[in-house]
Every structure is written in structure tokens, then in C-alpha cells.
Amino acid sequence: MAPIRAVLTDIEGTTSSIDFVKEVLFPYAREHLPSYIAEHGQDPEVRHWLSQAAADAGLPAGTSDGELAGVLQHWIDEDRKATPLKALQGRIWAQGYANGDYRAHLYPEVAAQLRGWKARGLALYVYSSGSVPAQKLFFGYSDAGDLTALFSGYFDTETGPKREMQSYARIAEAIAIPPEAILFLSDVEAELDAARAAGFQTAWLIRDSEGALPVSSHPAHRHFDSITF
Incomplete structure (x- = not known):
């Protein structure tokens, strides 16, 4: 295998607990969506995403x-990976982070490993279904401090769906690193399959579970500490 030059990581279930997203961030956005839209609905960027949400929902x-707020709240309940929703959630979460309402959860070993990989000269990138602004907030307000300086770039669903091979090909092209020199970390096997199809190396994070690790073409790990390259 080619030497690793870059690490591309997912967030939810990989660097951070799914529970934080589902039990803290999603409910916070759901609660504040109506008031946020009422207050900021005429902001051009907010208007753009509301218009896009209406079009995606087929609304007249x-x-x-x-x-629209009700539709977006329903999408949160469905955990729909809709770009307009992710964009608006990110703006609402920014207020929560700034107000000190919460800090983003990271698994205990993640920050140290990310710093170590960066110190070794590896380029670090994020690819998540959450919007790029939301990703930056997540790592900027983490419970391990501000980690944004560690990352060279961020990618979200505007790059493409995470279960499609072409999305990873686009990322490799964007960062100008051969796919075989990029390691993708995720807790979702279908995402790893897509990355592998694009030529990436992969690591499957199996967090918060018991029993033997699954046998797979993707090396499986409980935590970042066991990832070696």
C-alpha cells in the first residue's frame, strides 16, 4: 500500500459520539428553528436555504x-441529510456554541492522535454530512479545545453523497493527493466501501460496542490509538 499522506475523517460516530449529535445538537436546532427563521428569515443566505428547502420539499x-420551519423540524426527526437543513442547523448551532450552551464531544484519544498525525506531517481533512461551517464550529468548540488549526480543509454534502464513490474522487482531486495515499476514517461501512472504490485506504471505527470486531476488508478499530500506518 502507498504511504499515507493525508487522513480524511468523518465526525459522528468516528471522532465523536453519535449521542452528542442526536441528544444535544439535533434537539437544540429543532427547538430554535422557528424563532431563528422568524428573526433571520430575511437574511439573504438564510432566505437562499429556505428557498432551497421549499424546492426540495416540492412546496408551492x-x-x-x-x-417551512415545520418541514425542517420533520427532516430533523427523520435525520434527513438535506443540505439546506444542514446549513440552517449550522447557523443555529453557532449561537449555541457562542452562548456556551454546550461543547462538542470528542472521544478521549482523538485530539492527541490528531495532533500527533499533524506533527508527523500528515494533512488532515474532514468529510461529514454536517455543513462545513458546522464542522468548523464542532472542532472550534470541542471539549478538547479549539482544534481547527489542525485541519487543512473540510467537505460536506455539497461535494456529494458520502456513499458514492465519485464524492471521494472529487475530494482527492480537490486536495491534490492520490487516492491511494489518503486514509478515510468512518463508522459506516457503506461510506468506506465508496471510499475504497475511489482508491482510498480505509479504517472502520467500531465505537461503543462489545464483542469481537467484525471481519471486513476495512481494518476495524475501537479507537484511534490502534490505527497504525
């Missing part, structure tokens, strides 16, 4: 912001 022109 003239749909009220209140109705």
Missing part, C-alpha cells in the same frame, strides 16, 4: 416560513 411558492 408562497409557503410561509412557519410551514
Whole structure:
């Protein structure tokens, strides 16, 4: 295998607990969506994402912001990976982070390993279904401190779906590193399959589970400390 030159990591279930996202961030955004839209609905960027959400939902022109808020809340309940929703959630979460309402959870070993990989000269990148601004907030307000200086770039669903090979090909092209020299970390096997199809090396994070690690073409790990390259 080619020497690793870059690490591309998922967030939810990989660097951080799924529970933090589902039990803290999602409920916070759901609760604050109506008031946020009411207060910021005429902001051009917010308006853009509301219009995009309406189009994606097939809603007619003239749909009220209140109705749109309800649709977006329903999408949160469904855990829909919709780019307009992710963008608006990111703006709402920014307020929560700035207000000190919460800090982003990281598994205990993650920050030290990321710093170690960076010190070894590896380029670090993030690819998550959450928007790029939300990713930056996550690592900027983590419970291990501000880690944003460690990362050379961020990718979200505007690059493409995480279970499609072409998305990873685009990332490799964007960072100008051969796919075979990039290690992708995720807790979702289908994402790893797509990355492998694009030529990436892969590592499967199996967090918070008991029993033997699964046998797979993707090397499986409980934590970052066991990832070697």
C-alpha cells in the first residue's frame, strides 16, 4: 500500500459520539428553528436555504416560513441529510456554541492522535454530512479545545453523497493527493466501501460496542490509538 499522506475523517460516530449529535445538537436546532427563521428569515443566505428547502420539499411558492420551519423540524426527526437543513442547523448551532450552551464531544484519544498525525506531517481533512461551517464550529468548540488549526480543509454534502464513490474522487482531486495515499476514517461501512472504490485506504471505527470486531476488508478499530500506518 502507498504511504499515507493525508487522513480524511468523518465526525459522528468516528471522532465523536453519535449521542452528542442526536441528544444535544439535533434537539437544540429543532427547538430554535422557528424563532431563528422568524428573526433571520430575511437574511439573504438564510432566505437562499429556505428557498432551497421549499424546492426540495416540492412546496408551492408562497409557503410561509412557519410551514417551512415545520418541514425542517420533520427532516430533523427523520435525520434527513438535506443540505439546506444542514446549513440552517449550522447557523443555529453557532449561537449555541457562542452562548456556551454546550461543547462538542470528542472521544478521549482523538485530539492527541490528531495532533500527533499533524506533527508527523500528515494533512488532515474532514468529510461529514454536517455543513462545513458546522464542522468548523464542532472542532472550534470541542471539549478538547479549539482544534481547527489542525485541519487543512473540510467537505460536506455539497461535494456529494458520502456513499458514492465519485464524492471521494472529487475530494482527492480537490486536495491534490492520490487516492491511494489518503486514509478515510468512518463508522459506516457503506461510506468506506465508496471510499475504497475511489482508491482510498480505509479504517472502520467500531465505537461503543462489545464483542469481537467484525471481519471486513476495512481494518476495524475501537479507537484511534490502534490505527497504525
